[in-house]
Amino acid sequence: MQKLIALLTLFYLTPIPSFAQSVTVNPGDTLSKIASLYEVSIRSIMDLNQIYDADALQVGQRIKLPENAKSSLIASDISHIVKSGESIEEIASNYNVKGEDIIRLNRINNPNYLYIGQKLIMPQGALGQRTSNSNKKKSYKAYHVISKGESLGMISKAYNIPIKDLISNNNIYNPNVIQPGSKLYLVSKKDRASSSNSFFRKNSTEAKSFNEVKWRDYGHLKVKWSSWKQMDGSYVAPALNMQGNPLFIAVNCPSHKLNSTGKGNKWKDWIAPSKGFEFNLLDDLCR
Numbered sequence: 001m002q003k004l005i006a007l008l009t010l011f012y013l014t015p016i017p018s019f020a021q022s023v024t025v026n027p028g029d030t031l032s033k034i035a036s037l038y039e040v041s042i043r044s045i046m047d048l049n050q051i052y053d054a055d056a057l058q059v060g061q062r063i064k065l066p067e068n069a070k071s072s073l074i075a076s077d078i079s080h081i082v083k084s085g086e087s088i089e090e091i092a093s094n095y096n097v098k099g100e101d102i103i104r105l106n107r108i109n110n111p112n113y114l115y116i117g118q119k120l121i122m123p124q125g126a127l128g129q130r131t132s133n134s135n136k137k138k139s140y141k142a143y144h145v146i147s148k149g150e151s152l153g154m155i156s157k158a159y160n161i162p163i164k165d166l167i168s169n170n171n172i173y174n175p176n177v178i179q180p181g182s183k184l185y186l187v188s189k190k191d192r193a194s195s196s197n198s199f200f201r202k203n204s205t206e207a208k209s210f211n212e213v214k215w216r217d218y219g220h221l222k223v224k225w226s227s228w229k230q231m232d233g234s235y236v237a238p239a240l241n242m243q244g245n246p247l248f249i250a251v252n253c254p255s256h257k258l259n260s261t262g263k264g265n266k267w268k269d270w271i272a273p274s275k276g277f278e279f280n281l282l283d284d285l286c287r
Helices: 002-013 031-036 042-049 086-096 101-107 152-159 165-170 189-204 275-284
Strands: 022-024 061-066 075-081 119-123 143-145 184-186 216-218 221-224 230-232 232-239 244-250 257-260
Touching: 031 042, 042 061, 061 221, 075 086, 086 101, 101 119, 143 152, 152 165, 165 184, 216 275, 244 275
Parallel strands: none
Antiparallel strands: 022 061, 075 119, 143 184, 216 221, 221 232, 230 232, 232 244, 244 257
């Protein structure tokens, strides 16, 4: 009996091991940044995960954290999916939290460049998103990427667009058959062209006075860095080629691809980076 009591006493006095925390490596993450956020040493993370090269992290990699890891920021169970035109400040205001806390919790390297569809975890204390944004300007969104299980009726209701307009804008022959992952235009081709042309008209004259603003050199291009705008899920900015002729460049961070305009401001095909300055441009904008 005494032996049983001793065993039970030992059982209840033995601390219960805690579940190991882990994080997913985001673009721009370093072991130093993760270690600093969770107040642990870089060496302890490397030993736990059998990492031999601190600079060889892979985006999407799961990193286990030591049991003593802690963060001054605690995640809530609320998350937000970034929409076109949104900023950290706007999102923070909607959830009544600090923008800097969102940046730290999500380990965002450049808060000026969010991408559409990006998932942001809200800090503890976040309120449900406010729906009344009557004083805020509605951002232009040209298309919707269809998710699994969605129907034209659901998308029509979400964007307050008649189903017949969606069918017409996208030349849909069978409204009951739409493919997940495909792009569904929310406005007509004429309206999309009008929106693009107004953007080009507004910025074409600015591209000629490059001494008045901050520009950056990338290979044979001069990019007007202060004028990046969101457009159809990508970032677009005025630029000058080596002959001094104005053009526009576009960067799509999620797909890691580039585009530029040619004659008549017509977009070319999207390309993957192949030259050093193209990789540098993507890194500077999308990190």
